[in-house]
Amino acid sequence: METPDGKSLLVTDLYKSFGERQVLKGVNLQIDPGVLMGFVGANGAGKTTTMRIVMGISGADRGTVTFGGSHIGDEARANIGYMPEERGLYPKMKVEEQLIYFARLHGLDKKAAKHSAETWMERLGVIERRNDVLEKLSLGNQQRVQLAAALVHDPQMLILDEPFSGLDPIAVDVMSGVLREYAARGIPVMFSSHQLALVEELCSHVAIISEGSIVASGEVEQLRSEHSTPRVQLCGDQRAVAAVTARAKEMGCSVQSVPNGIVMEAGIANQCTRQMLRIAVDAGVVTRFSQVRPTLQEIFRSVVEPEHDESQREEPEKDEAKEDAK
Numbered sequence: 534m535e536t537p538d539g540k541s542l543l544v545t546d547l548y549k550s551f552g553e554r555q556v557l558k559g560v561n562l563q564i565d566p567g568v569l570m571g572f573v574g575a576n577g578a579g580k581t582t583t584m585r586i587v588m589g590i591s592g593a594d595r596g597t598v599t600f601g602g603s604h605i606g607d608e609a610r611a612n613i614g615y616m617p618e619e620r621g622l623y624p625k626m627k628v629e630e631q632l633i634y635f636a637r638l639h640g641l642d643k644k645a646a647k648h649s650a651e652t653w654m655e656r657l658g659v660i661e662r663r664n665d666v667l668e669k670l671s672l673g674n675q676q677r678v679q680l681a682a683a684l685v686h687d688p689q690m691l692i693l694d695e696p697f698s699g700l701d702p703i704a705v706d707v708m709s710g711v712l713r714e715y716a717a718r719g720i721p722v723m724f725s726s727h728q729l730a731l732v733e734e735l736c737s738h739v740a741i742i743s744e745g746s747i748v749a750s751g752e753v754e755q756l757r758s759e760h761s762t763p764r765v766q767l768c769g770d771q772r773a774v775a776a777v778t779a780r781a782k783e784m785g786c787s788v789q790s791v792p793n794g795i796v797m798e799a800g801i802a803n804q805c806t807r808q809m810l811r812i813a814v815d816a817g818v819v820t821r822f823s824q825v826r827p828t829l830q831e832i833f834r835s836v837v838e839p840e841h842d843e844s845q846r847e848e849p850e851k852d853e854a855k856e857d858a859k
């Protein structure tokens with residue numbers, strides 16, 4: 534495999550409307566070499582539209598996309614491994630034949646294409662299905678082949694639209710391992726997902742899109758500190774928990790129950806954490822006293838208003854004349 538030359542993808546101020554409906558309203562993204570970025574947002578927020586514009590499948594009304602500092606064109610896109618949401622393989626073609634075909638399309642010679650196809654079929658656990666037509670495979674296995682098709686040409690960047698949807702836990706591990714490995718090699722990786730816990734576990738960076746605008750982006754750790762209300766968790770026996778709960782309530786501190794304990798907003802509690810701990814220890818047994826870090830789900834909820842979640846609305850009919858059919 535070639536050494537990547539460290540290119541970044543930069544998306545600047547993308548706008549896109551479908552008819553009267555403005556679906557992208559100034560999307561900005563930067564994915565640097567080695568960054569593994571989760572692209573998250575409610576249904577209809579604009580993830581697929583953004584990725585399709587990057588890949589040249591759909592055109593932007595305004596805005597630019599550069600890769601390695603130059604305006605992105607067909608040549609640069611040929612170096613991107615892309616997994617489209619609608620997938621894009623030939624159902625009646627054999628797995629191996631199909632992978633060799635995609636590798637050849639990207640310029641690999643016959644021998645290199647066969648070698649790469651074999652490597653990825655082996656790595657992704659579909660080598661035994663190499664002579665089966667794609668449609669005979671389970672959906673999860675078809676997705677593994679789809680990933681192989683995005684990787685056979687040794688891309689310099691990965692853009693994957695919901696690569697984890699419908700995968701079993703083993704396939705999730707395989708997919709996660711491959712994405713981590715690419716990022717570790719210095720290749721920028723971006724994928725969309727609704728599985729926030731998975732994104733949180735896997736990604737160094739995250740971008741949250743809501744109603745066509747990026748509402749939060751950056752390193753996951755940085756977002757945690759930017760979007761958190763300081764909170765502390767206290768767990769212990771019933772007496773310890775009851776004593777602290779009573780004191781926290783007296784102080785007007787918001788308290789939430791969790792198994793074997795409580796979480797307090799630290800705004801007030803912070804000033805008297807030692808006092809709280811002493812009250813708990815004096816009253817009973819304390820098994821845990823720690824700061825609570827917000828999950829990606831909580832950050833997501835805090836930046837995406839429920840009314841912006843299109844999954845809670847009626848979905849309007851999509852334009853029949855899909856742009857990619859042009």
Ligand SMILES: Nc1ncnc2c1ncn2[C@@H]1O[C@H](COP(=O)(O)OP(=O)(O)OP(=O)(O)O)[C@@H](O)[C@H]1O
Nearest residue numbers: 551556575576577578579580581582851852855856
């Ligand atoms: N070709 C099209 N014609 C008309 N509207 C479209 C077209 N493509 C997308 N849209 C609309 O644009 C909005 C954004 O869609 P998009 O597929 O980018 O969202 P998404 O964030 O990927 O959603 P999901 O998580 O559900 O896949 C939606 O309201 C969708 O209905």
